[in-house]
Every structure is written in C-alpha cells, then in structure tokens.
Amino acid sequence: MRHLVYVLRRLVAMVPVLFGITLIVFFMIHLVPGDPARTLLGVRATDESVAALHQTFGLDLPIWRQYLDFLGRLLHGNLGRSFFYDADVNELVAGRLSATIWLLVAATILSLAISVPLAVLAATHRGSVWDQLIRGLPLLGLGMPAFWVGIMLVLLFGLKVHAFPVSGFGTTPVQHVSSIVLPGLTVALALTPILIRSLRTSLIGVLDSDYVVTARAKGLSPRRVITGHTLRNASVSSITVLGVNIAYLVGSTLVVERVFALPGLGTLMLEAIFNRDFPVVQGVTLVFAVMVVIVNLLTDVTHGLLDPRVELA
Numbered sequence: 001m002r003h004l005v006y007v008l009r010r011l012v013a014m015v016p017v018l019f020g021i022t023l024i025v026f027f028m029i030h031l032v033p034g035d036p037a038r039t040l041l042g043v044r045a046t047d048e049s050v051a052a053l054h055q056t057f058g059l060d061l062p063i064w065r066q067y068l069d070f071l072g073r074l075l076h077g078n079l080g081r082s083f084f085y086d087a088d089v090n091e092l093v094a095g096r097l098s099a100t101i102w103l104l105v106a107a108t109i110l111s112l113a114i115s116v117p118l119a120v121l122a123a124t125h126r127g128s129v130w131d132q133l134i135r136g137l138p139l140l141g142l143g144m145p146a147f148w149v150g151i152m153l154v155l156l157f158g159l160k161v162h163a164f165p166v167s168g169f170g171t172t173p174v175q176h177v178s179s180i181v182l183p184g185l186t187v188a189l190a191l192t193p194i195l196i197r198s199l200r201t202s203l204i205g206v207l208d209s210d211y212v213v214t215a216r217a218k219g220l221s222p223r224r225v226i227t228g229h230t231l232r233n234a235s236v237s238s239i240t241v242l243g244v245n246i247a248y249l250v251g252s253t254l255v256v257e258r259v260f261a262l263p264g265l266g267t268l269m270l271e272a273i274f275n276r277d278f279p280v281v282q283g284v285t286l287v288f289a290v291m292v293v294i295v296n297l298l299t300d301v302t303h304g305l306l307d308p309r310v311e312l313a
Helices: 002-029 036-041 047-058 063-075 091-123 129-142 144-159 175-206 211-215 222-259 265-274 278-306
Strands: none
Touching: 002 063, 002 278, 036 047, 047 211, 091 129, 091 175, 091 222, 091 265, 091 278, 129 175, 144 175, 144 222, 175 222, 222 265, 265 278
C-alpha cells in the first residue's frame, strides 16, 4: 500500500516539473535561429507567402499567446500539428516511440548481461589478473564516444561478419530483435563501465560482512553464497546507478539512432530541429521528460522493494 501511495505522490509531483519543462522548451525553441515558414517555402519565398504561412501556423501571434495555445492543446492531450510533416505530433511520436523503447530495453538487458558476471568475477578474485583487467575496463569504456563505438560495431559485426543489420528497424519482431542488437550494444557499452565499478565495490563490501562469513562457515558453495546471500544486497545501490544512467541515456539515444538509422524519437527530434518544426521538438522533448521521470520513479520503487529498510516518502 505504501508503494502505491508513493507512486501517486510522485505522479502528482510530475505536474509542476512538466509545466516547467514546457516553459523552458517552448521559449528556448523560439530562440533558435531560422524561420519555419522560410524553411518550408525555400529561399525564393516571397514575404507575402511567408506571412500567409505564419498566419496559418499561428506564428504571427504574440509569443505569450502562442504558449497559452500550446498549453491549451497539451491539457487535451494534443501535442499540436507538425509544420514539416503536416501531421499530428501525437501520431508521429506514437509511430517512432517503439524503436526508442526497444533500444532502451535492449541496452539495459545487454548492460546487465555484461556487467553482472564481470563484477562478480572481479569481486571474488580481488587483486588477481582478472580483477585488474576488469577494473581497467571502465577507463577504456568511458573514453570511447558512442558514435565511434557504433561505427566500429557496424564495421565489425555488420560489414565484416554480416551477423546483424547495420541500419533500419525491420517490420517483424524477429527483425526488430536482430536490428536492435548493435544499437543496444552501443548504448550498453557506455553504461557497462559505470555498472561494473559500482557493483564490484558493493559486492566487495557485502562479501566482507559477517553473515556472508557465517554462510561460508556453514559450508555453502561459493555459487550459493553469491546468488543467495550477496548479489541481491549488493545490487541495491547499483540499481540506483542503473536508473540514473538510463534516464541520462534517454536523451543520448539521438546519436545512436542516427548512426544506425533507427526510426526512433531521437531521429525524429534531429529532423525536427533541422526543419525548425517547433511542435515536433516540443512534443518529443516532453515525451523524453516523461520517460526520464518514469525511469526515476521505477528506480526508486525497485530500490524500496529490494531493501525494505528504505522508506518511500
């Protein structure tokens, strides 16, 4: 029950946060150089045609009036209509959202699949060659830009080995899985070094605790000690690290989607920025903000479920 009350409180607290985001996004996007009407009509457009398109889009209204109109549409669940695509922003976002969700889920799964075994290996073999190599991995991983990692994966697994598609998203679930492996791995490799360092440190602290020493004295196998007594307690702090970094990676998927030509929200955002498509930029930014808040909320709830000592308030 306390978890439900906590979730409801956090959802209510989202309202002023999202309102602040609408203020920042709306007024900052209008500071970007360039005129949406001239971008659509081209450099040879006359002043009369530009003025007519301004009136059609409502860009001739005072800025405060445009913002109130934007808020009014938003309260009815309407993100507006795209200048460039001449389509509802809701439909554009809905059509691109699945690819971004697939990317984030794949990145999370792959980062855990890589980080957990390596962190356990390093923590249980402290001071060994394995530990030194794994501890050096974060320094190497944090120094590699995501776009460079993506290009290297394309060259190796896409063009050399021909194991995975190098662009697109496919049309069937099987094609989705195949197409999302390389982009997901690109994002995961940026997240893995941080997770390994956090989980290794937590595991070492738990392995030295009294109850783990007692479990070993009772004759429990090392595997049983790790899976039954150590990993869950050590993962509590790492869950927070994972959630914070996934929330950060929500916005950084723009580069990865561009490298792999994924039809996701990041690609839509970049296209909208280049075309001065204000409604799409505002709509996608709001969706990203909601995703970040939801990820942070799920992280806090999961933290509370794993550690009953944590009070959710």
